[in-house]
Amino acid sequence: MSITDKIIPVSDMAGPLSVLVWGRSGTGKTTFGSTFPRPILLVDVREKGSDGLAYEEGIDGLPLESWEELEELYWFLSENPDRYQTVIIDTVTQLQDLALERVLADEGKTIDSPVSQSNWGSMSKMMKSWLLSFRDLPMNTVFIAQDRVNDVKGYEDQLVPEVGPRLSPSVAGMLCAAVKVICQTFIMEEVKRGKDNRIRRHITYRLRVGPHPLYLTKIRQPRGSPVPADIVNPSYSLLKKVVQGRWELAAADKVEEAEDEVPEVPKKVPEVPKKIRKALKRPAEV
Secondary structure (H helix, E strand, O other): OOHHHHOOOHHHHOOOOEEEEEEOOOOOHHHHHOOOOOOEEEEEEOOOOOHHHOOOOOEEEEEEOOHHHHHHHHHHHHHOOOOOOEEEEEOHHHHHHHHHHHHHHHOOOOOOOOOOHHHHHHHHHHHHHHHHHHHOOOOEEEEEEOEEEEOOOOOOOOOOOEEEEOOOHHHHHHHHHHOOEEEEEEEEEEEEEOOOOOEEEEEEEEEEOOOOOOEOOEEOOOOOOOOOOEEEOOOHHHHHHHHOOOHHHHHHHHHHHHHHHOOOOOOOOOOOOHHHHHHHHOOOOO
8 A cells, every 4th residue: 555545635634533531530531431332341440439330231341450461451442442432541630649559569669769860761652652551542531630720930931830640741742642531520610699688509521622721621623613711511422413513513512401491481361350250249139
């Protein structure tokens, strides 16, 4: 095959969706991942946070305990590309620890041993290579990470700290460049006072996708397409519409659904005229 035979329209290169979703514990990262096309393989890397999906159909789980299991899993998925539509690694933060343990073990060290700069370099190399391999699988890939505030002192072009995934700078830089979407899960509390003067609190789970000076986000989509600041009750279908540049349609659909849910106001019963009321009270003539 010549090089010219490999040239295809850019529209045909879209492929599956690769997402890096990060955030604090309990903000809905795994739940968001479960909305992706099924069947799903959830790779639980020492998180044990899949209890909320225990009764979901179409989701298999793999408790990952060693780096060797990760390599074995990759070869299984590459040889069985139709087995799953989505693979979720929960979390790449814990996976980084597995990689470091593997590097130390290869040198006869334990996890409590001092970690050299060379060890960190070897760990980063392993993570980059295998995460890219998982991203290139013919299925959707969701990389879940915990959050961290990155100290950026010494960089004149960065005025404030950046909040992003809890990974080493080298691994984070590679993964952020490799995926199509970087988003953050968070919880928002809205406080409103009702007509009865009582305070009511409403909790919503959200996914930050729009540009932000502090929180790390990214989305590849058609130029000039609308991007919401965040998505309420996020799902794969809503995120897909943002990626495809069809968010305005999604927003319009939500408005229509909200209008459909508004209960109909009962029509006011016409008041009975005074004369008729009197006639009704008057006893009937015999």
